[in-house]
Amino acid sequence: MLVAGEHVLFHRARGFGRDTHGASPPTVLRHSLVKRKFFRLKLQRERTFAPVRTLYNLNLRQSGKMSEKIVLYYFDGRGKMESIRWLLAAAGVQFEEVLLTKREQYVKLLNDQALMFEQVPLVEMDGLQLVQSKAIMNYIAEKYKLSGKDxxxxxxxxxxxxxxxxxxxxxxxxxxxxxxxxxxxxxxxxxxxxxxxxxxxxxxxxxxxxxxxxxxxxxxxxxxxxxxxxxxxxxxxxxxxxxxxxxxxxxxxLPTISKFLQPGSQRKPQPDDVYVKTVMEVLNIQIP
Amino acid sequence: MLVAGEHVLFHRARGFGRDTHGASPPTVLRHSLVKRKFFRLKLQRERTFAPVRTLYNLNLRQSGKMSEKIVLYYFDGRGKMESIRWLLAAAGVQFEEVLLTKREQYVKLLNDQALMFEQVPLVEMDGLQLVQSKAIMNYIAEKYKLSGKDxxxxxxxxxxxxxxxxxxxxxxxxxxxxxxxxxxxxxxxxxxxxxxxxxxxxxxxxxxxxxxxxxxxxxxxxxxxxxxxxxxxxxxxxxxxxxxxxxxxxxxxLPTISKFLQPGSQRKPQPDDVYVKTVMEVLNIQIP
Structure with missing residues (x-):
């Protein structure tokens, strides 16, 4: 299931299937492997995206100086990340976002081996690079005591x-x-x-x-x-x-929920054509 | 994603999509609601399926005499249940199975409100009727200490x-x-x-x-x-x-794994045409 990277498969012709077949993604990924070196040379310094952070800060992890910040890497839209944003917001936890708008950002994450299965969402927290939305949410829910008493x-x-x-x-x-x-x-x-x-x-x-x-x-x-x-x-x-x-x-x-529902929060709006176009460009998905 | 009920949606024409659209399932389910009373009258005493148990034992739950047995309700095949079987087997835990081969069995489960989201897998254990394969596996993994130390x-x-x-x-x-x-x-x-x-x-x-x-x-x-x-x-x-x-x-x-790999264990074989046909009949899925 594509929808924004985690299940990186996109069937324009036949709807979505969770990581089922389709020409684009496997091709994309093999392609990206081949092009890795090329992109590494080619990549220019990333701009600082929306909230604060640049992708280069990823290197903090490698140098053992992982930030204490929580940083979400995803598209500027809901997709697989919105429930994660909701959980963090409900727990009253602050987070930053790196919004993926260019293919190069995604390739950089791949090159840095930040994406275990070559998919976003990615959440950096507590020295971990968490992927797979359900794993991420389990971690957040347990850490902030949102998983019940027994x-x-x-x-x-x-x-x-x-x-x-x-x-x-x-x-x-x-x-x-x-x-x-x-x-x-x-x-x-x-x-x-x-x-x-x-x-x-x-x-x-x-x-x-x-x-x-x-x-x-x-x-x-x-x-x-x-x-x-x-x-x-x-x-x-x-x-x-x-x-x-x-x-x-x-x-x-509830104060945390109320705050997240205010305009200007990190809650994302309904998906529009720009969001769809961006997702497809970043993931290099072709319409058949 | 269909594949055996949990994501009850089947797109014969366009592949599978996790609970995405398609005419059959919603129709099926509304249909089954309408027919509920009819089936309740019509249902004859269930045969005892493979291992031991009949669906009627479900009523034990309502009478507060829930069995201590672990009972799996699913098709006679892998699908969404096989990883659950593997987990239980690896933990060295015995379980029984009710194998769904007839539409009526499924309708009975629906009528008994045993299926929270009108989907299998269903696992009865510890007085719970567990549904949703990931929720089931989380429960088993935590109960039997297969989820790590922290x-x-x-x-x-x-x-x-x-x-x-x-x-x-x-x-x-x-x-x-x-x-x-x-x-x-x-x-x-x-x-x-x-x-x-x-x-x-x-x-x-x-x-x-x-x-x-x-x-x-x-x-x-x-x-x-x-x-x-x-x-x-x-x-x-x-x-x-x-x-x-x-x-x-x-x-x-490992002894538990070794045992599960022996012929005659509850491990299921590769899916064949009979399995596919049974799933489609039990879930009342029509090929477009």
Missing amino acids: LKERAMIDMYTEGLNDLMEMRMILPFKKPDEKQAHIGVIQGKATSRYFPVYEKALNNSQYLVGNQFSRADVHLMEATLMLEELFPTILSTFPNLKAFQGKMRS | LKERAMIDMYTEGLNDLMEMRMILPFKKPDEKQAHIGVIQGKATSRYFPVYEKALNNSQYLVGNQFSRADVHLMEATLMLEELFPTILSTFPNLKAFQGKMRS
Whole structure:
């Protein structure tokens, strides 16, 4: 599944499949290996991107002077990174971002062997170069105590989380669908959200402020993100889910969430054509 | 991503996409909701499937007499359950299986609300009805101490695990590919395995018996499964990965692994046409 690098496979002609076949990505990557030396010579000093940092700071890691900062490397859009941003924001943790807008930045990350599986997201924190969005989120959730108080709570939180991931992934691939497939896909998202996913969470919130146990967990963060995301597409979608609507209200009142929902936060807007174009250029994906 | 229910979406025409659109599944599920009462009346007493147990025992849960047994509900094949079987086997834990061969069994699980997101795998253990393969594996891995000794080891194990999941998922969808797409997909699997995935693990095993730290983890189990799976398709694929080959040898010598590799274990064979047909019938997936 492509959508922004982690599952670097893009089937323009047949929709997305998680790392399934397609000419572009393997070609791209072999290509990039071959071109590695060339790019190393060719690369010019990177500009400093949006927040603060340059890619060259990556070298801090190699010199053992890894920053204590948390730095996210991804596109200037939601994709596979947005749930990570939400988790960090909900935990009240500050982070910086390097926004990938040029192919060269991505190639530099590859050359620096910063990307274990040649995919973003990449999150640098605690001296680690974390890849694979689920591994990254597990780490953040455990570090900031968002994974429940015991093994059974953790299991429930994981189940709710995986369901929300599936739902959000459907939304995530929408902008990469072919124009003639988009409308059908929107229908599927709406159908699944209302018949398969939301009822589960609506029920879990009966007489309960949080999805699991009596404290805030990563599952709550993901649910907040998912419901807002779906309301963007379907403004009245929560009309038959009063618990979800009330839940949103409570979540909004949490200071960290409230802050993340303000304009100017690191929360990313809905994907647009510029985002799609950038992703495809950076990953060197050709439209067949 | 379909492949056996968890990501119940099947695009015969355009490959698989994780829960992306397609006419069948939403239709199927709405259909099944409508037909729920009908099926409830219609269902006859279930036969006892392979190992031991009948679906009716599910009611034990509702009566508070949940069995201490671990029971796996899935198709008679690998799909999304095989890595779970591997984990349990590697941990030396016994489990039973209810093998889904008929649509009615699946509908019964839906009716009993045993499937949180209307998908298998389902694993009953410790009074929980666990769904979502990653949530299930997290639970098993933590319970049986296969997740490392601290947060950083856990992060590395998760990263290696997610990479292996991606690789194995490519193999998993192969039998569901259209005939004219299979050869290309096989090429992609081989390319990605040898250029993106195996080199990472080969390097991690330099001077180390295990992928992470100095003890056996779930990442080792997944790596063993993945390398054997790929060797089935490409018998000489490990010829340029001596560490991986040596790793296999060491893993084989572990008593629990050795036992699971014996004929007659609960390890499942490579998917064949019967498996594919059964999955599609049980999930009521139509070929467009």
